[in-house]
Amino acid sequence: MLKTIGGIIGWVGTALVFAAVAIRFLVPEWDRYAYWGAWAGLVCVLIYTLSQWRDIVNAFRRRQTRLGTLTVASILIVLGILVAINYLGTRRNKRWDLTRAREFTLSDQTANVLRTLDAPLKVVVFEKSQEMQKFRDRVAEYAGASRKVSEEFVDPDLKPAIAKQYQIQSYGTVVFEYKGRTERVVGDSEQDLTNGIIKVVSGAKKKLYFIQGHGERDPNSAERNGYAAIKGALERENYGIERLPLIQAGAVPDDATAVVIAGPATDLLPPELAALRGYLGKGGKLLLMMDPPPTSATAPLPAIEGLAREWGIQLGTDVIVDASGLGQLIGSSYDTPVAVSYPQHPITARFESLTAFPLARSLSTVTAGGRTAQSFVETGQRSWAEHDIDSVTAKSGPTLDDVKGGDRRGPISVGAAVSESVKSPAAAPGADTKTPETRMVVMGDSDFPANAAINISGNRDLFMNIVGWLTQQENLIAIRPKEPGDSRLTLTGDQARRIAWLALFVFPGAIFALGIYTWWRRR
Secondary structure (H helix, E strand, O other), rough: HHHHHHHHHHHHHHHHHHHHHHHHOHHHHHHHHHHHHHHHHHHHHHHHHHHHHHHHHHOOOOOOHHHHHHHHHHHHHHHHHHHHHHHHHHHHOOOOOOOOOOOOOOOOHHHHHHOOOOOEEEEEEEEOHOOOHHHHHHHHHHHHHHEEEEEEEOOOOOHHHHHHHOOOOOEEEEEEEEOOOEEEEEOOOOOHHHEEEEHHHHHHOEEEEEEEEOOOOOOOOOOOOOHHHHHHHHHHHHEEEEEEHHHOOOOOOEEEEEEEOOOOOOOOHHHHHHHHHHHHHHEEEEEEEEOOOOOOOOOOOHHHHHHHOOOOOOOOEEEEEEEHHHHHHOOOOOOOOOOOOOOOOOOOOOOOOOOOOOOOEEEEEEEEEEEEEEEEEEOOOOOOOOOOOOHHHHHOOOOOOOOOOOOOEEOOOEEEEEEOOOOOOOOOOOOOOOOEEEEEEOOOOOOOOOOOOOOHHHHHHHHHHHHHOOOOOOOOOOOOOOOOOOOOOOOHHHHHHHHHHHHHHHHHHHHHHHHHHHHHHOO
16 A cells, blocks of 8 residues: 555656656746746655665665666766766856957956946846847846846836836837936947946946137047047947037036047137146146147147146157058058057056057156156157158158257157146045046047047057046946957859869769779778
8 A cells, every 4th residue: 555655656756857847948937836846746756765665675686786776877977977067067157259359258348347336237138039049148248247237138028017117119128227327228239238337337427528729620520530430439438528619618617527639730828728727727637639740840839738748748849750560551651650569557558459640749758846747658669759740741751860860769659648636625425435636648649539540450449548547437448349340251253163163072072982992992
């Protein structure tokens, strides 16, 4: 009687285990029932085993049973090893990204942003169920990089109430929630998701004002020398861009995070210079980009150059010439100096990309008022600062003359930065605890972030890092996500036909002939 009951319990336990496995794979939403069903089944199987202990002991006394047990044990050991390997694989995920643009590896910028999270970040994805996997794969990388990231995936057709709650208008929308703030993006690329996180984490937009009225670069212009491309990149990282005719405004607006002077052709007027000095004295941030004079006879811009010198940066009256030949790699010439190594500075920390500066002038650091600037971009050994500006456009070209001509041998500084702490009243509880600082960056070129040059290797990243350092957002100083490269192989019709002949006839024919030869020899 007991054996019969034990047998029934054993079959019930087996059925429960198989049912739990089926539910786990076929009806995932009933997963909790599958969990308890599996445990109940295992308990029933254990009870059955205990009820049959005499038969089991007798069976083990036979030689055939012992050999069978050894075989089963070996199989279980192998299965256990495989299960352990898979378990460790899920716990310690290791991947190798072999793509040229590293498109399946989170960029330095994304890692920096996630590392600085100080509160939970919730990511809610709204997409059709059949299209959800690409979002799962991408968001899983973010969740794996930071424990503060939680994820939720919602099909708006199956759960319309949640979609309405989040005001979802289109499929593929990703919602970020952080400290009570909400940000929405549409897309699954790393650039889209990271920019959404930057916006929700930083909160209010940082305002950048581009000074106008002296022939500066226009942030709205899509021409070759305009800044429309870099303006778009700035806006994606939650910067607001405004043009500022300073002579009309009379002062820098109070909501200015930083001020940019990009390639002025004429000098500042005294009221403008006074407004900038007052702004810097209160902890302002200034990016000054100065091109070389067009000719040797061009008059200097004493107000702007004097402002830079007050902060420890001397602008040279020259043009940098690069004889290394690296400029030819980007379709330019010796008048486009190239930098591939960078002095130690937060702006260029871990920065190893090539940058190019079409028609740049030199900088040098000097001590002024206790301020000491630091160079962070320098050209190579085979460059020099050419004092004779007219020789750069002459047919004969420039030549290095560091004895009589006043030229300076490389490396030549193209960019320098300086900062100074500002005394301020004690911050209120809960306010931003960053130390107020005046920060200034001076570049000897305004072409490198222009539309024509922004896509040269590291130019975009360098400019964005400069702005990140100026605005004291060091978590944005990094290499940004790259777009997937175009790796197509373009063939002519003749090349395609040759490959087809090789694949369809030559290689198969050679293998067939080798088989015939082997058969003939053995015969």
